[in-house]
Amino acid sequence: GENVEQHPSTLSVQEGDSAVIKCTYSDSASNYFPWYKQELGKRPQLIIDIRSNVGEKKDQRIAVTLNKTAKHFSLHITETQPEDSAVYFCAATDSGTYKYIFGTGTRLKVLA
Amino acid sequence: ETGVTQTPRHLVMGMTNKKSLKCEQHLGHNAMYWYKQSAKKPLELMFVYNFKEQTENNSVPSRFSPECPNSSHLFLHLHTLQPEDSALYLCASSQLWGQEGEQYFGPGTRLTVT
Numbered sequence: 282g283e284n285v286e287q288h289p290s291t292l293s294v295q296e297g298d299s300a301v302i303k304c305t306y307s308d309s310a311s312n313y314f315p316w317y318k319q320e321l322g323k324r325p326q327l328i329i330d331i332r333s334n335v336g337e338k339k340d341q342r343i344a345v346t347l348n349k350t351a352k353h354f355s356l357h358i359t360e361t362q363p364e365d366s367a368v369y370f371c372a373a374t375d376s377g378t379y380k381y382i383f384g385t386g387t388r389l390k391v392l393a
Numbered sequence: 394e395t396g397v398t399q400t401p402r403h404l405v406m407g408m409t410n411k412k413s414l415k416c417e418q419h420l421g422h423n424a425m426y427w428y429k430q431s432a433k434k435p436l437e438l439m440f441v442y443n444f445k446e447q448t449e450n451n452s453v454p455s456r457f458s459p460e461c462p463n464s465s466h467l468f469l470h471l472h473t474l475q476p477e478d479s480a481l482y483l484c485a486s487s488q489l490w491g492q493e494g495e496q497y498f499g500p501g502t503r504l505t506v507t
Contacts, residue, residue: 324397324483324499324501330495379490381436381438382435385435
């Protein structure tokens with residue numbers, strides 16, 4: 282089955298700097314990779330996703346890149362703001378069961 | 394609000410108690426999920442229901458018993474829990490099981506087993 286590893290577990294950046302969170306997956310047939318943001322005490326919410334037929338997707342200050350050969354994908358946040366502070370989870374679909382397999386999360390702190 | 398509600402938001406129970414968690418979605422979705430979120434662990438899928446039928450049981454102990462009376466409601470019945478079952482239990486829904494796309498999460502029930 283699918284296994285997802287996420288790094289780093291914590292990340293502190295200065296406001297205005299960029300943040301990068303990386304995930305690797307094991308199932309070469311995985312074809313869908315969502316990213317969720319969970320603010321303190323709130324529910325996880327989808328912020329961006331990418332399908333395996335695309336190498337990069339961008340939505341304003343957020344972008345995701347996918348390297349199928351290396352089986353890794355990354356979340357990029359540019360011009361970080363204090364409201365970007367949250368826990369970010371990556372996920373990949375298990376091709377056999379369709380389950381979303383989540384990473385362990387990255388706690389991002391944006392320092393003002 | 395995202396349209397997925399959960400009650401109660403907090404629950405403290407003893408190991409011999411029986412309690413139930415409730416989830417309701419107002420999004421017209423057909424798939425509903427229970428996840429367990431523990432500190433420093435990934436979100437763990439517990440159960441999946443698609444059109445009221447259970448399609449996934451992710452090797453969950455029998456002390457957790459799900460119930461899905463219709464596509465809008467999902468319950469998790471708890472009995473004889475262990476302290477290690479203390480966690481945030483999240484309900485989610487999506488249009489269909491096995492389809493790509495967003496899973497909409499509820500706010501969760503923070504469960505403490507004493």
